[in-house]
Amino acid sequence: MDILDIIKPENQVFCKTKLMTDTELSYCPGCGHGTAHNLTMEVIDEMGIVEDTIGVAPVGCSVLAYDFMNIDITQAAHGRAPAVATAISRTWPEKFVFTYQGDGDLAAIGTAETIHACNRGENIVIIFVNNGIYGMTGGQMAPTTLEGMRTSTSPYGREIESMGTPLKMTELVANLPGVYYVTRQSVHTHKHARKAKKAIRKAFENTRLKKGLSFIEIVSNCNSGWKMTPNDSNDWMVDNMFPYFPLGDIKVNGKLK
Amino acid sequence: MSELKLMKGNEALAEAAIRAGVDAYFGYPITPQSEVIEYLMTQRPEERTGMVVLQAESEIAAINMVYGAASTGKRVMTSSSSPGISLKLEGISYLAGAELPAVIVNVVRGGPGLGTIQPSQADYYQSVKGGGHGDYKLYVLAPASVQEMSDFIEDAFDIAFKYRAPVLILSDGLIGQMMEKVTLKDQKERMSNDELIKKYGDWATTGKKGRERNIITSLDLKSEKMEARVHRLMKKYEQMKQEDLRFEKIHCDDAEYLIVAYGSSARISQKAVELAREKGIKVGLLRPITLFPYPKQILFELADQVKGILSVELNAGQMADDVRLSVEHKIPVEHFGRTGGIIHTPEEILEALEQKIIKNGHIRHHKTRESSIL
Numbered sequence: 078m079d080i081l082d083i084i085k086p087e088n089q090v091f092c093k094t095k096l097m098t099d100t101e102l103s104y105c106p107g108c109g110h111g112t113a114h115n116l117t118m119e120v121i122d123e124m125g126i127v128e129d130t131i132g133v134a135p136v137g138c139s140v141l142a143y144d145f146m147n148i149d150i151t152q153a154a155h156g157r158a159p160a161v162a163t164a165i166s167r168t169w170p171e172k173f174v175f176t177y178q179g180d181g182d183l184a185a186i187g188t189a190e191t192i193h194a195c196n197r198g199e200n201i202v203i204i205f206v207n208n209g210i211y212g213m214t215g216g217q218m219a220p221t222t223l224e225g226m227r228t229s230t231s232p233y234g235r236e237i238e239s240m241g242t243p244l245k246m247t248e249l250v251a252n253l254p255g256v257y258y259v260t261r262q263s264v265h266t267h268k269h270a271r272k273a274k275k276a277i278r279k280a281f282e283n284t285r286l287k288k289g290l291s292f293i294e295i296v297s298n299c300n301s302g303w304k305m306t307p308n309d310s311n312d313w314m315v316d317n318m319f320p321y322f323p324l325g326d327i328k329v330n331g332k333l334k
Numbered sequence: 335m336s337e338l339k340l341m342k343g344n345e346a347l348a349e350a351a352i353r354a355g356v357d358a359y360f361g362y363p364i365t366p367q368s369e370v371i372e373y374l375m376t377q378r379p380e381e382r383t384g385m386v387v388l389q390a391e392s393e394i395a396a397i398n399m400v401y402g403a404a405s406t407g408k409r410v411m412t413s414s415s416s417p418g419i420s421l422k423l424e425g426i427s428y429l430a431g432a433e434l435p436a437v438i439v440n441v442v443r444g445g446p447g448l449g450t451i452q453p454s455q456a457d458y459y460q461s462v463k464g465g466g467h468g469d470y471k472l473y474v475l476a477p478a479s480v481q482e483m484s485d486f487i488e489d490a491f492d493i494a495f496k497y498r499a500p501v502l503i504l505s506d507g508l509i510g511q512m513m514e515k516v517t518l519k520d521q522k523e524r525m526s527n528d529e530l531i532k533k534y535g536d537w538a539t540t541g542k543k544g545r546e547r548n549i550i551t552s553l554d555l556k557s558e559k560m561e562a563r564v565h566r567l568m569k570k571y572e573q574m575k576q577e578d579l580r581f582e583k584i585h586c587d588d589a590e591y592l593i594v595a596y597g598s599s600a601r602i603s604q605k606a607v608e609l610a611r612e613k614g615i616k617v618g619l620l621r622p623i624t625l626f627p628y629p630k631q632i633l634f635e636l637a638d639q640v641k642g643i644l645s646v647e648l649n650a651g652q653m654a655d656d657v658r659l660s661v662e663h664k665i666p667v668e669h670f671g672r673t674g675g676i677i678h679t680p681e682e683i684l685e686a687l688e689q690k691i692i693k694n695g696h697i698r699h700h701k702t703r704e705s706s707i708l
Contacts, residue, residue, distance in 0.1 A: 127541070127542055128541045128542060128543035129541045129543075130541060130542075131406065131539050131540070131541060133402070134551075140553060141553075143547075143549045143551060147542075147547055148542055148547055149539035149540065149541055149542050149547050149548045149549075150539065150547070150549055150550070151401075151402065151405040151406075151539050151549075151550040151551075152432075152549070152550060152551035152552070152553060153398065153401070153402075154398060154401070154424055154425060154428050157394065157395070157398035157401075157425070160390065160394075160395040160396075160398035160399050160402065161398050161399065161401055161402035161405070162402060163388070163395075163399055163402065164358065164360060164386075164388075164398075164399035164400065164401075164402030164403040164410070165402045165403065165405070165406055165539075167358065167386045167388060167399075167403075168357055168358050168386055168403045168406060168408045168410070169406060169527070169540070172541060189391055189392060189394075189395065190391070190394075190395050190398070193390075193391035193395065
């Protein structure tokens with residue numbers, strides 16, 4: 078049998094979701110953002126809710142999320158995505174509203190907006206990609222940068238005494254009664270990506286049921302910012318990020334695990 | 335039914351917002367404008383019209399909530415006072431950049447810094463010269479009465495949606511806090527979501543249905559695209575100048591001297607004009623109702639008729655610059671105004687007019703700005 082007999086539309090078992098555009102991703106090769114984008118769009122596609130979905134993009138590496146996600150998107154000011162999403166959800170209560178934010182955006186400049194949107198229990202989904210560094214501006218220290226980790230603004234490694242401990246936003250918001258679902262996932266292997274997708278699906282189902290806020294942290298790599306090869310960065314993430322930011326559900330159906 | 339009521343300026347504005355069918359208000363308390371959100375909360379607007387009212391965690395959050403609702407085509411507004419407006423400026427710049435319609439109200443208090451909670455007009459520069467970052471302008475309406483606090487809500491939204499641009503209502507603590515009779519307009523119905531999608535579906539992010547995706551952003555990393563965006567904004571501002579300039583001329587026909595004042599200063603100056611005329615001094619008042627666009631051409635023409643102009647403002651001299659630019663140094667322009675929350679009296683204004691303009695009226699040489707302030 079010739080290969081051309083196999084590659085036929087009727088034999089296709091998997092394809093890229095139409096909710097990802099054909100625009101070339103601006104992310105570095107090996108970065109987890111592309112997978113996180115793809116999983117989010119697959120969930121929206123599979124749930125058949127694109128007509129009722131409004132995304133909010135952040136400032137940071139994923140500022141151009143609207144170039145890749147083929148859905149209606151509003152790009153917010155740095156850190157303000159949860160406030161923007163709050164207003165969209167309040168004025169369009171039947172819509173699925175989600176933010177997609179990095180650690181600088183969500184856990185530093187946008188801390189107040191994040192905590193208060195969570196505390197009000199806004200009926201939105203927050204997808205929080207944590208790679209422990211400011212990628213877009215060139216590898217500066219983030220609130221989630223690990224102790225001893227070298228960045229361009231902590232060139233001798235993060236010192237806890239003067240720079241504080243890495244912020245666990247996810248554990249912090251899990252304690253707020255308005256938050257219904259909190260989980261920490263990763264996308265560096267197929268297995269992990271499948272689990273992350275399930276979590277994203279659960280979050281959007283929560284929105285449908287008007288359960289309040291769902292918060293998904295995706296611990297990811299930044300091979301460029303960390304100055305490693307993609308494979309090394311994933312290994313480093315497993316060895317160093319996961320012990321401090323352990324994967325798994327933190328709050329399910331409004332109950333802390 | 336329209337209705338006659340005795341109300342505070344801030345309350346009249348809040349009531350007008352409900353009656354105008356505004357979809358949402360997001361704000362944060364600050365004196366002297368807290369009555370806006372307080373009044374809204376007492377009215378249960380969610381039950382009256384379905385209007386969303388939410389007290390945000392900060393002015394920054396509030397203006398970004400405005401950005402969010404505006405990006406979906408909703409009629410949305412916020413209000414604050416000077417220090418709070420400073421916090422909102424980033425969001426206001428984003429609204430302008432992303433070409434979103436929204437209404438922002440500033441009930442001005444004295445500054446800089448925490449300043450005073452008393453009335454002031456010291457945010458003139460901030461309002462008309464940018465304030466936030468980048469090449470943008472706000473359409474600025476300056477109410478001079480409680481009636482206009484009420485009327486300007488609808489006017490502001492009309493302009494905001496005509497141009498897809500943020501509009502500022504520049505009030506002050508005097509207009510916001512004082513009580514006057516006000517005729518309230520009839521209740522208008524809020525637009526349904528289907529109507530909204532029909533009307534604004536070509537740009538608003540309401541969910542991708544039967545069309546390509548809509549994107550709201552102020553970012554253009556390609557320089558040529560960014561320059562095109564700036565040009566598009568400048569074209570809007572030119573159109574505002576041509577089509578939506580507003581001003582009021584009072585006793586200008588036979589005037590030999592002119593006072594230029596907006597908002598509460600215009601109200602007080604009107605009395606000063608009467609006092610002057612009782613003394614036989616022919617004084618007129620030009621009240622800019624829009625501060626951008628500014629009645630530049632009118633002033634330029636009046637400069638051929640009057641001998642001198644006094645710019646009366648509750649600040650250390652800000653709008654006087656625009657008056658000088660407008661008359662192109664054809665005649666003397668002086669500033670008079672109290673600061674710190676002190677309200678000038680009509681008598682003080684008349685005295686300043688006599689001292690600074692009439693006494694020096696024969697000296698028609700060019701003065702430097704510094705010497706004119708002294």
